[in-house]
Amino acid sequence: MNTTTPVTRSTAPPLLIPKTLKGQRALVTGANSGIGRAVAIALGEAGADVAVNYVTGDQAANDVVAAIRAQGASAEAYRADVSSEEQVATMFREVIARFGTLDILVNNAGLQRDCAFPAMTLEQWHTVLNVNLTGQFLCAREAVREFLRRGIVPDVSCAAGKIICMSSVHQEIAWAGHANYATSKGGIKLLMESLAQEMAPHRIRVNAIAPGAIRTPINTSAWNTPEAYKSLMTLVPYGRIGEPEDIARAAVWLASDLSDYVVGTTLFVDGGMTLYPGFATGG
Numbered sequence: 187m188n189t190t191t192p193v194t195r196s197t198a199p200p201l202l203i204p205k206t207l208k209g210q211r212a213l214v215t216g217a218n219s220g221i222g223r224a225v226a227i228a229l230g231e232a233g234a235d236v237a238v239n240y241v242t243g244d245q246a247a248n249d250v251v252a253a254i255r256a257q258g259a260s261a262e263a264y265r266a267d268v269s270s271e272e273q274v275a276t277m278f279r280e281v282i283a284r285f286g287t288l289d290i291l292v293n294n295a296g297l298q299r300d301c302a303f304p305a306m307t308l309e310q311w312h313t314v315l316n317v318n319l320t321g322q323f324l325c326a327r328e329a330v331r332e333f334l335r336r337g338i339v340p341d342v343s344c345a346a347g348k349i350i351c352m353s354s355v356h357q358e359i360a361w362a363g364h365a366n367y368a369t370s371k372g373g374i375k376l377l378m379e380s381l382a383q384e385m386a387p388h389r390i391r392v393n394a395i396a397p398g399a400i401r402t403p404i405n406t407s408a409w410n411t412p413e414a415y416k417s418l419m420t421l422v423p424y425g426r427i428g429e430p431e432d433i434a435r436a437a438v439w440l441a442s443d444l445s446d447y448v449v450g451t452t453l454f455v456d457g458g459m460t461l462y463p464g465f466a467t468g469g
């Protein structure tokens with residue numbers, strides 16, 4: 187094998203998901219596009235019934251619901267702004283009424299409002315913190331209340347519930363021009379770890395996934411021209427952009443009993459972005 191020529195294949199492997207989540211009920215926030223969409227569909231493929239949360243774009247959410255139902259699982263769309271305490275409470279009430287209970291929460295909804303720091307408005311700051319961080323708090327709190335109420339059902343899972351927080355490599359990597367976003371992801375790291383520590387005695391597992399550059403609408407300008415893609419690749423040792431399915435496979439594993447002893451961990455799925463590739467030739 188030639189070890190000096192870099193591999194340039196840009197596609198991710200096909201999604202092959204075993205039915206590890208049969209009988210479980212999941213809620214995925216921000217599930218109408220990007221990473222959330224792929225995670226919701228993969229959880230359905232793994233056998234879970236899935237509540238598809240979204241805030242705008244009914245059609246896209248309905249498409250995700252249809253894709254999950256086509257695989258034989260139940261699915262329903264729920265419109266709610268995760269930064270609204272009232273809307274989150276209503277959504278959880280409706281999801282639990284429809285599915286009976288909840289076993290898995292994927293706290294995925296997130297957005298960016300990028301701006302150079304001196305010009306950043308308080309609104310840009312609040313929008314990002316409210317959705318990315320407060321939204322995860324509000325949804326995790328509702329999920330934990332249901333997990334504690336119901337407890338472990340051994341036929342379903344050896345845990346009383348699982349929460350997966352969608353973080354980012356930017357919980358570690360500083361990001362100029364994105365102070366609000368990086369702050370929200372740094373906050374998610376310690377929210378996740380503190381919650382994991384508090385809930386572990388109840389057999390509720392809380393973990394995070396830190397995606398790197400994934401081909402989704404949030405970062406289109408980073409990959410949709412050959413020049414942008416080439417420049418992005420200087421940050422990715424593995425030499426390809428991530429696909430939403432790369433994250434979806436990790437989420438299925440973290441939600442399943444296959445990862446039962448994994449508690450309070452952040453799983454980086456980033457093609458090596460956090461290895462600081464500049465140091466491969468510098469430093």
Ligand code: BGC
Pocket residue numbers: 298353354355356397398399400404405408
């Ligand atoms: C951001 C993307 C970015 C990636 C890597 C993600 O958390 O949402 O815009 O491309 O991190 O920098």
